[in-house]
Amino acid sequence: MGTEEESKDASAASFCPSDEEIQKWMGTAFDMAKDALESGEVPVGCLMVYNDEVVGKGRNEVNETKNATRHAELVSLDQLMDWCHRSNLDVRSVCKQTALYVTVEPCIMCAAALRLLNIPVVVYGCRNERFGGCGSVLDVSSANLPQTGTTFKCVSGHRAEEAVEMLKTFYKQENPNAPKPKTRKE
Amino acid sequence: MEPQSKRRKGSVYDTDSWIAYPVLSDEQSQDVELIEAFAAPILNKKETSRLVRELNGRYPLNGVQHIKRVRACKEKGTPHPLEILVCLKSDAPDMKVVSLDSLLPSDEVRHDGLGQPFVVKIPARSPLTRPQFELASKHWPTSFHEDKQVTVALRGELFSPPQKATMHMYMMSAVTAAKAAKDEGMEAVGAVVVNPVTEKIVAVGHDCRRDHPLHHAVMVCIDLVAQSQGGGCYTFDSHPGCQFISPRSSTDQNEPDAMKSSQPYICTGYDLYVTREPCVMCAMALVHSRIGRVFYGITSADGALGTKFKVHSQKDLNHHFEVYKGILGKQCEALNMSSGHITTECLEER
Numbered sequence: 001m002g003t004e005e006e007s008k009d010a011s012a013a014s015f016c017p018s019d020e021e022i023q024k025w026m027g028t029a030f031d032m033a034k035d036a037l038e039s040g041e042v043p044v045g046c047l048m049v050y051n052d053e054v055v056g057k058g059r060n061e062v063n064e065t066k067n068a069t070r071h072a073e074l075v076s077l078d079q080l081m082d083w084c085h086r087s088n089l090d091v092r093s094v095c096k097q098t099a100l101y102v103t104v105e106p107c108i109m110c111a112a113a114l115r116l117l118n119i120p121v122v123v124y125g126c127r128n129e130r131f132g133g134c135g136s137v138l139d140v141s142s143a144n145l146p147q148t149g150t151t152f153k154c155v156s157g158h159r160a161e162e163a164v165e166m167l168k169t170f171y172k173q174e175n176p177n178a179p180k181p182k183t184r185k186e
Numbered sequence: 187m188e189p190q191s192k193r194r195k196g197s198v199y200d201t202d203s204w205i206a207y208p209v210l211s212d213e214q215s216q217d218v219e220l221i222e223a224f225a226a227p228i229l230n231k232k233e234t235s236r237l238v239r240e241l242n243g244r245y246p247l248n249g250v251q252h253i254k255r256v257r258a259c260k261e262k263g264t265p266h267p268l269e270i271l272v273c274l275k276s277d278a279p280d281m282k283v284v285s286l287d288s289l290l291p292s293d294e295v296r297h298d299g300l301g302q303p304f305v306v307k308i309p310a311r312s313p314l315t316r317p318q319f320e321l322a323s324k325h326w327p328t329s330f331h332e333d334k335q336v337t338v339a340l341r342g343e344l345f346s347p348p349q350k351a352t353m354h355m356y357m358m359s360a361v362t363a364a365k366a367a368k369d370e371g372m373e374a375v376g377a378v379v380v381n382p383v384t385e386k387i388v389a390v391g392h393d394c395r396r397d398h399p400l401h402h403a404v405m406v407c408i409d410l411v412a413q414s415q416g417g418g419c420y421t422f423d424s425h426p427g428c429q430f431i432s433p434r435s436s437t438d439q440n441e442p443d444a445m446k447s448s449q450p451y452i453c454t455g456y457d458l459y460v461t462r463e464p465c466v467m468c469a470m471a472l473v474h475s476r477i478g479r480v481f482y483g484i485t486s487a488d489g490a491l492g493t494k495f496k497v498h499s500q501k502d503l504n505h506h507f508e509v510y511k512g513i514l515g516k517q518c519e520a521l522n523m524s525s526g527h528i529t530t531e532c533l534e535e536r
Contacts, residue, residue: 066417067409068452068474077400091399108497109470112490113400116467130504133470137502138495140466147488148465 015120016153017049017099022123025049025101026158030125032059033103033166040173043166046072046102048080048119050094056080073102073110077117095119103163105156108133111140115149123155125163201350203516205342206481209492209509211499214314214336218321220307221250222275224289226300227266228256233299237270240295245273252312254327271326272303315340339510353481356380356459357514359390360483363403364461364521366427367392374521376427377403377460379411379453382478388414388456389430394422404460404468408475411453453477461518463489463511469497472507479508483518 017025025047032045036059048056058075062068080098084091095117100106103125106114111133114122122134122141133140134154142151228234238255247253259267272278272289281288284305286297309322312329316337319330338344345353356378363376373393381388391406401420410430412418422428450456453475461483464472469490472480480491480498490497491509498509 061419064417065412065419066415066452067412067419068476069405069408069471070419074400081398107470107474109467109474112465112467112470117399130502131470131474133466137500138466138497143494145466145488145494147486148467 015097015099017121017123017155021049021052021099022101022155022158025099026103026123026125028054029101029103030159030162032057033163036060037166037170042072043163043170044072044102044104046076046100048076048098048100050080050098055083055094055098069109071107071110073100073106074113076100077113092118099123103159104128104167105132105134105136105154107131108138108140111138112145112148114152115140115145118150119152120150121153121155123158125156125158126160126167127156201347201354204354204514205512206339206345206350206353206510207342207512208336208339208344209496209498209511210315210336210340211496214318216318218313218318218325219310220325221310223306223308223326224272224275224278224284224303225269225306226272226286226303227259227264228268228270228299229266229301230299231268234268234270237295237299241270241272244290244292244294245277247271247274250274250308250310252328252330253308254329257327266301270300271306271308275305342512344510352385353459353513356387356457357461357481357483357518359387360403360459360461361514361517361521363390363392363427364518366425367394367403368521370396370425372396373402375403375461377407377458379407380457380459381450381455382457383455387431391422391428392425394425394428397424400467402465402468404458404464405471407458407460408453408471411456411475415450415452451476457481459513461514461521462486463491463493466490466495466497469495473497473503473505476505477507479510481510481513483512483514484522485511 029045029047033043036045037043042060044060046058047054056076056079058072058079060072061070061075080094081091084094098119100114100119100122102122105124105126105128106122107128108131127136129136131137141154228237234256241255253271256268256270259269278289284303286300286303289303290297306326308326309328313319313322316332317340322328335344360376360378364374367376368374372395375393377391378387379389389407389410391403391410393403394401394406406422406428409418409420410422410428414430414432455478457479458472458477459481463482463486465488482491485493488494492511498507
């Protein structure tokens with residue numbers, strides 16, 4: 001399980017979005033994050049692009065689903081899979097040619113999920129000091145985990161300050177769904 | 187204990203057949219790190235308290251407060267039964283020959299009653315577990331604030347026989363779910379979420395990777411728990427092995443606000459039983475879900491609760507939890523063997 005096909009591997013390794021593409025798609029991701037912030041939701045914008053087409057677009061859905069794993073990335077991955085089924089395309093081969101654009105570094109869980117689906121490249125804005133899985137807390141993106149899909153390339157720092165500011169603004173407000181915090185060790 | 191030969195057939199289902207061991211943090215499980223220091227024999231016992239006082243003034247044991255200043259001499263019958271720690275090597279002045287004059291040049295510490303100094307190795311960190319304490323003490327005495335629960339857990343004796351019987355039952359449900367997944371041609375992994383207060387199962391799930399590449403047993407269970415709370419975003423209706431049990435549906439009644447605050451919130455306070463160690467994605471999903479404790483049967487190659495990472499005790503994360511492994515180890519191990527590969531040893535156990 002998990003071994004790559006040689007032919008597609010070469011194209012996956014060289015697969016990387018151009019600066020122009022990064023500008024364009026990260027712009028869309030930031031617009032999504034702003035919309036989320038304005039409606040009081042976690043300001044994270046996230047999209048998956050295959051062949052110059054958005055095949056997944058997600059926002060954090062933790063509160064409405066009561067499922068703490070419904071991060072924007074996983075919501076987008078589900079959309080990508082639905083798109084594949086509708087388009088009658090193989091999820092695995094689409095994922096290998098898909099880039100993820102997200103305003104904040106994916107968390108440890110999402111980074112592992114992206115590996116499991118063989119997403120080759122992740123473009124993100126700011127670091128995620130609380131949960132980051134691409135180096136901030138753990139480096140899941142490049143760790144030696146032969147049973148956990150494939151490693152992926154990270155392109156970070158695009159409009160990072162802006163992304164941080166949005167998060168700060170959001171975290172100043174309290175999460176009304178969380179239980180009253182017990183004494184926090186920090 | 188009963189000798190092996192006397193055990194009844196099928197005794198693998200006895201709670202005696204497995205032991206739950208804690209999966210501790212790196213800090214709790216690492217070897218004892220040593221640093222060098224200078225010590226000297228105390229030739230005149232009556233000088234001890236003065237020497238301790240004066241040395242504490244001149245060379246306070248900054249950063250190694252766990253170290254005891256004085257130790258009883260190891261060999262019996264030595265003329266000087268006590269030894270005192272003068273200073274850490276890193277705090278000592280540069281000197282060609284180790285001598286009291288170079289270590290204690292000023293009048294702050296009178297040399298009366300001190301013998302020729304020598305180099306010793308002392309534990310650099312405060313011991314966190316009894317095994318660390320015992321190893322550290324072989325080098326130099328240290329203080330130890332024992333966490334009794336960790337000590338008992340490391341001996342594999344944290345859970346009483348009735349507790350083990352309950353844990354056994356929960357893990358058996360996970361094993362049954364794993365077998366259902368296997369029968370459907372998916373990975374033989376099962377998981378159960380339990381409310382330890384009511385001792386009721388909240389959700390049972392198994393691997394559903396054929397439907398969705400991220401539907402590992404733990405991810406399935408997390409969504410089933412969400413469903414039990416009126417949320418969730420998938421349907422597992424086609425898998426009879428994936429079920430959730432709603433808590434008493436008292437929510438319909440007009441409850442006072444005080445009761446509403448005690449409504450379950452994601453997996454807060456719940457225990458998870460899973461047949462094998464979760465992967466990084468599942469381990470972090472459990473952090474996000476604020477799971478109470480995790481019990482697993484066997485380790486896995488890329489496991490993130492002990493093998494490759496210890497996500498449950500990862501610094502910087504906002505939620506930590508206890509992890510125990512080895513629960514129904516044999517039965518969980520047997521799940522991984524395809525029917526063609528069952529060894530005779532395994533068959534004998536059935």
